[in-house]
Amino acid sequence: MRATEARDKKLNRRIAFRVYERANLFYHKLEPGAPIESQPDFDRVLAASVRPQAAGLSPHEPALPASQSRLNDTLNVNISTSGIAFTCKEELKAGDYLMLRILLLSSMTVIVTCCQVVYCKPSNPYEDDRYPFSVGARFANMTAEDTALLDRYIDRRKKQQWVVNGSIASLIAAVLAAPDQALALLMALGHYLLGLVLHLLHLGFEYLELSLDHAVEHLFHTGRHETQIIVFYVLVSFALIILYFLGRKVPSAWSRLSKRLLLFWLRKKSSCLYFWRQQSLVDKIKLIGVSAAAIAAYIYFGI
Numbered sequence: 027m028r029a030t031e032a033r034d035k036k037l038n039r040r041i042a043f044r045v046y047e048r049a050n051l052f053y054h055k056l057e058p059g060a061p062i063e064s065q066p067d068f069d070r071v072l073a074a075s076v077r078p079q080a081a082g083l084s085p086h087e088p089a090l091p092a093s094q095s096r097l098n099d100t101l102n103v104n105i106s107t108s109g110i111a112f113t114c115k116e117e118l119k120a121g122d123y124l125m126l127r128i129l130l131l132s133s134m135t136v137i138v139t140c141c142q143v144v145y146c147k148p149s150n151p152y153e154d155d156r157y158p159f160s161v162g163a164r165f166a167n168m169t170a171e172d173t174a175l176l177d178r179y180i181d182r183r184k185k186q187q188w189v190v191n192g193s194i195a196s197l198i199a200a201v202l203a204a205p206d207q208a209l210a211l212l213m214a215l216g217h218y219l220l221g222l223v224l225h226l227l228h229l230g231f232e233y234l235e236l237s238l239d240h241a242v243e244h245l246f247h248t249g250r251h252e253t254q255i256i257v258f259y260v261l262v263s264f265a266l267i268i269l270y271f272l273g274r275k276v277p278s279a280w281s282r283l284s285k286r287l288l289l290f291w292l293r294k295k296s297s298c299l300y301f302w303r304q305q306s307l308v309d310k311i312k313l314i315g316v317s318a319a320a321i322a323a324y325i326y327f328g329i
Contacts, residue, residue, distance in 0.1 A: 045183045046293075048131045049103045051112055056123040056140070103128070107176055109164035110141065113157040118146045124163060135179055139168040202324065235261065 104111035110128070118124075120143055128137040141163035149160035168176070201208040238257045242248060248256065305313065 045106070045180060045187070046102050046104055047183075049105070049112075050129040050131065051103060052127040053114070054125040055118070056125060105130075105176075105180075107165075107173065107180055109144070109162065111160065111162040113149045113160050115157045115159070117159050118143045118161050120145055123166065126163075130179065133179060135175065137168075137172050137176060139172055140166045142166045 105128070110126070122143040124141050124143065126137070126139055126141055129135070130137070144162045144164055146159055146161050149157060235257060238260055239253055242253045242256050242260075246252075246256070302310070
């Protein structure tokens with residue numbers, strides 16, 4: 027029993043550090059019983075799908091590969107040194123072997139390897155560029171060179187994430203340590219920024235109004251009263267045009283922002299639930315006890 031649990035834990039894709047990354051991904055499903063190559067030959071795989079007579083080709087011309095492949099254009103893949111998760115159009119089965127070619131767009135890093143499907147389930151409806159199915163797979167035969175390449179890439183992203191998470195944790199700790207001072211600082215900063223923005227908007231409005239006054243007087247040779255009326259209606263027209271474009275852009279921008287926030291929440295919720303399920307009963311009791319004691323101590327000493 028212990029050996030089985032240890033093996034399952036070793037193969038668990040969530041043991042390794044994971045990153046969400048934009049990538050182009052090509053995969054080919056291997057037939058059952060086919061040997062797993064250490065370096066998959068994708069050119070040979072494509073050549074295997076040759077049509078003897080493609081449209082527009084004469085019998086004497088060489089046959090070309092069909093322009094059909096399982097190419098997931100650009101995806102948010104979840105990748106670690108032990109496995110990968112991605113969305114796809116077709117439903118795969120646990121135990122299937124895939125040949126993968128992964129292009130990580132942020133660093134133009136190419137990984138070529140084979141993997142074994144661990145699960146296939148409906149994809150998260152809030153994922154960007156999603157397909158109907160979400161597939162999780164573990165790398166089966168990654169070479170030492172690709173493993174070292176992926177290790178360096180993940181390690182670099184890990185350091186970047188530690189810096190970001192450390193900064194956020196430090197900020198949260200500072201707020202919890204001195205909530206009154208943090209609130210006062212936040213209010214003062216907000217008041218300063220609001221005053222600065224309003225002052226800049228006022229200066230811009232005054233400059234625009236003065237420029238329009240000079241332009242109208244120069245073009246139409248009007249008096250002061252007529253100039254002010256014309257400038258007033260011109261400014262009202264500008265304001266209506268700006269409000270129209272804002273009315274078209276703000277709802278879509280708000281929809282994208284809310285979608286990203288909801289996606290972030292769902293990812294964190296899924297990670298927390300998985301972590302909680304992996305804990306033993308004793309560890310769960312410890313976590314609840316330590317958390318309750320920390321909250322009670324903070325409230326007691328804070329008051």
